[in-house]
Amino acid sequence: MADAAVFDVIGTLFDREPARRSLVDLGAPPSAFEAWFQRLLHEAATVTLLDSYRPFKELAASALTTTLAQLGLDPSRTEPLDALAELDPYPEAAEALARLRDAGAAVVTLTNGSADSTRQLLNRGGLGELVDEIVSCDEVQRFKPHRAPYELALERVGRPATMIAAHGWDVLGARAAGLATIWVDREEQQWPFPLEAPARAADLAAAADLFLER
């Protein structure tokens, strides 16, 4: 039995470009998306550090309000939130997942988003049939990179697992929880931590290659 391939969703399987464009359409520069998203991630880490919890969607909304206000834009606009529900998978995603399944791997998603919104994204993007398990941080009320969601994913698959993620912080969280890791480097390009860099892949096809070679 092959190991499990555990994929992050937003930014890893799905290109965040429509959300970026939606902010630009409101008058923001392209880097405002990164400001919003990093603020959102920091909010998720903050509530987790405080042993508190709010759904990712609520944090995305409040972080967006502040980001828009800082840009001098109307803080009540919500189009970028809606765009998060309409992301498209990276073009090579379906084939990469199919290859992993054909090789006997379990294909799992592990996301800070909700299971419902993830299921909708996967089905809308044509990946629904290729994923064996959807695991959400909602279930443990702790966001990645807290170890609880990674441990839940390991428990759910019942075999060794490799986390495949486009975010350095996700790789570090998975590593600390005992998963192998592959970093898809196309979003961050340069390893963002002063800590040992992981195996890296340029896209999901290359990540599947790496996974299957091990």
Place this chain on the structure above:
Amino acid sequence: MADAAVFDVIGTLFDREPARRSLVDLGAPPSAFEAWFQRLLHEAATVTLLDSYRPFKELAASALTTTLAQLGLDPSRTEPLDALAELDPYPEAAEALARLRDAGAAVVTLTNGSADSTRQLLNRGGLGELVDEIVSCDEVQRFKPHRAPYELALERVGRPATMIAAHGWDVLGARAAGLATIWVDREEQQWPFPLEAPARAADLAAAADLFLER
């Protein structure tokens, strides 16, 4: 004996504008600063969630590398890091701190940065004589908003304390550790969390007013 006023440093006592400008001088749009800084804060929260630690300055450097690469700029440039050492205090800072001390309050700084770099910033900005204690997250190897640094500050001052900070996450961390809080709202403008908003002040003079009225 009046309570202690515990100030965050970067963005609260000191204006981050020179660091923002330094990134713009490298060819980045103004919102790239927010992308860098939020990434840096998320990296600090990440290592803290993983029971690990790297000095804030190292995280600032690695987060900057990724931010520059994402912008298509030379990732080896370090001017924005140098600019963090040359921030100026907000114009009303000295008078606000002096009023608090005259009223018998202990004036304390509590920062994710190191004690050394904070001391240099305070002395360079003419605030050194107005601060009774410099408390750094370095001492507990846990970054705010983890409760350990707030508890260290409370222990150090030995009396009730109010955290005065320009960042929602800092306000939430302080509140969870038992400090009163005042949020200086000029950087974020809109309260960034789907959680109860704190008392707010437009600047440090207004924050001192609020503190002294209590």
